[in-house]
Amino acid sequence: MKKKKFAIHWQILLALFLAVIYGMSFPNKHLVTSASCKKIENLSSEHNLSDDLLSVLENMIGNNPETENNFIKSVESYPNIKLTEDQKRAIINETKYNPPVSYISWMGIIFLKALKMVIIPLILMSIISGIANIGSAGNLGRLGLKTIIYYLTSSTAAIVAGLLLVNIIRPGIGVDRSYGGSVEIPDHTGHSLKDTLLNIIPENIFTAFTENQMLSIIFFAILFGFFITRINTKSRIFLTDLFNSGFEVMMKITMFIILFTPFGVFGLVAEKVADQSGQIMNFLGILGMYSITVLAALFFHAIIILPIFLKFIAKVDPWSHFNAMKAALLTAFSTSSSAATLSLTMESVEHKCGVSNKISGFTLPLGATINMDGTALYEAIAALFIAQAYGYDLGLTEQIIIVVTALLVSIGAAGIPMAGLFMISIILTAVDLPLAGIALILPVDRVLDMFRTSVNVWSDSCGAVIVAKSEGEKLKI
Numbered sequence: 001m002k003k004k005k006f007a008i009h010w011q012i013l014l015a016l017f018l019a020v021i022y023g024m025s026f027p028n029k030h031l032v033t034s035a036s037c038k039k040i041e042n043l044s045s046e047h048n049l050s051d052d053l054l055s056v057l058e059n060m061i062g063n064n065p066e067t068e069n070n071f072i073k074s075v076e077s078y079p080n081i082k083l084t085e086d087q088k089r090a091i092i093n094e095t096k097y098n099p100p101v102s103y104i105s106w107m108g109i110i111f112l113k114a115l116k117m118v119i120i121p122l123i124l125m126s127i128i129s130g131i132a133n134i135g136s137a138g139n140l141g142r143l144g145l146k147t148i149i150y151y152l153t154s155s156t157a158a159i160v161a162g163l164l165l166v167n168i169i170r171p172g173i174g175v176d177r178s179y180g181g182s183v184e185i186p187d188h189t190g191h192s193l194k195d196t197l198l199n200i201i202p203e204n205i206f207t208a209f210t211e212n213q214m215l216s217i218i219f220f221a222i223l224f225g226f227f228i229t230r231i232n233t234k235s236r237i238f239l240t241d242l243f244n245s246g247f248e249v250m251m252k253i254t255m256f257i258i259l260f261t262p263f264g265v266f267g268l269v270a271e272k273v274a275d276q277s278g279q280i281m282n283f284l285g286i287l288g289m290y291s292i293t294v295l296a297a298l299f300f301h302a303i304i305i306l307p308i309f310l311k312f313i314a315k316v317d318p319w320s321h322f323n324a325m326k327a328a329l330l331t332a333f334s335t336s337s338s339a340a341t342l343s344l345t346m347e348s349v350e351h352k353c354g355v356s357n358k359i360s361g362f363t364l365p366l367g368a369t370i371n372m373d374g375t376a377l378y379e380a381i382a383a384l385f386i387a388q389a390y391g392y393d394l395g396l397t398e399q400i401i402i403v404v405t406a407l408l409v410s411i412g413a414a415g416i417p418m419a420g421l422f423m424i425s426i427i428l429t430a431v432d433l434p435l436a437g438i439a440l441i442l443p444v445d446r447v448l449d450m451f452r453t454s455v456n457v458w459s460d461s462c463g464a465v466i467v468a469k470s471e472g473e474k475l476k477i
């Protein structure tokens with residue numbers, strides 16, 4: 001009798017469920033030690049921590065571990081101590097004390113490292129072999145155009161859905177602005193569009209590899225693949241075979257790593273749940289309406305708009321496609337990184353949906369880097385939420401500016417956790433809103449990131465299927 005296999009997505013779902021229970025059973029506590037005091041002291045100039053605060057913390061060395069809220073209350077019970085949201089985060093991060101979670105969090109760390117390890121070789125091999133297999137410049141141009149049209153259309157649809165909902169629900173009206181405190185906006189996030197475009201061409205391709213400059217790597221890989229098709233037959237066949245074989249090896253490594261996904265997900269999610277335990281009230285309470293608006297728009301886009309594209313453009317059953325993508329979507333949810341999920345996305349799109357490597361190898365790495373529907377939608381809602389909270393009434397022109405900048409920002413955001421958060425500063429600047437507004441949405445960003453990343457990956461996979469169908473490929477879904 002054939003043994004029934006427990007499918008990987010069920011394993012991941014089970015791991016997710018157990019991780020939530022584990023994380024909730026062991027919420028983070030906070031303990032001040034002399035080591036944590038030293039670390040906090042080193043952060044004092046970055047976060048404006050006063051000497052009074054540092055001596056209060058020294059006084060607390062040896063106290064019992066406390067929950068996040070009680071810990072902050074104890075610190076603030078000293079005279080003259082009032083912490084901003086940013087300062088709270090800094091001391092909370094450095095005083096984390098959670099032995100039960102640290103016993104298992106290493107699984108998540110190893111899994112994430114393994115996923116990151118394969119990203120660059122996988123992108124390189126898949127794009128080079130994909131393009132070399134496409135053959136002519138005409139084919140490449142046609143595929144490229146279709147892919148870009150899909151990305152622009154789906155992201156714009158997502159932003160419009162977000163804007164509609166945020167204008168209807170108006171979650172920012174009446175929000176207490178003092179609640180957020182101040183936040184440091186890192187300056188490296190404010191890449192203008194011009195910089196982003198100029199940086200696509202790497203000065204040194206090895207620097208691009210070591211610094212994970214995805215757009216540059218993709219650009220180089222496209223050039224390399226394209227010019228393989230322009231050399232003499234003997235070398236062309238040799239190089240095409242070489243990169244096809246390299247790609248197969250990378251996929252085998254990926255499939256091996258995928259076997260460990262349930263363990264990785266368990267470690268990652270349990271740690272995040274334990275981390276967020278103090279924030280749950282924020283998620284449900286003060287920022288509840290904001291979170292609901294973001295989630296409603298994400299779900300609307302993912303279960304209505306994208307399936308309509310699948311059904312009517314690709315003539316594919318959205319439900320079968322969703323079933324094929326479950327493992328990748330759950331991994332996107334758990335890692336909050338489309339780049340880290342890329343290997344699983346490719347595996348599912350090729351092996352479960354039946355899209356050829358020629359198309360998935362080209363569209364998916366590109367999509368993981370520039371196509372972010374969830375992020376685009378999120379940026380638009382966040383900007384409008386901040387405007388509402390500060391009492392600005394944005395007219396049609398400003399909302400159109402938001403649509404355009406949100407689109408550009410989502411293209412420029414990296415596929416890593418929380419990349420979208422600080423990119424909001426670009427939109428706020430474009431429509432003259434206070435950057436300090438970012439502090440308002442900071443507490444719930446990490447959780448919402450899990451959802452928007454899943455939507456990003458879902459849209460990439462829909463794009464690959466739509467382009468494959470339009471090229472006349474026979475799919476398994």
Ligand code: ASP
Nearest residue numbers: 337338375415416419420
């Ligand atoms: N975490 C998202 C992604 O990897 C990007 C974002 O922060 O919105 O797709």
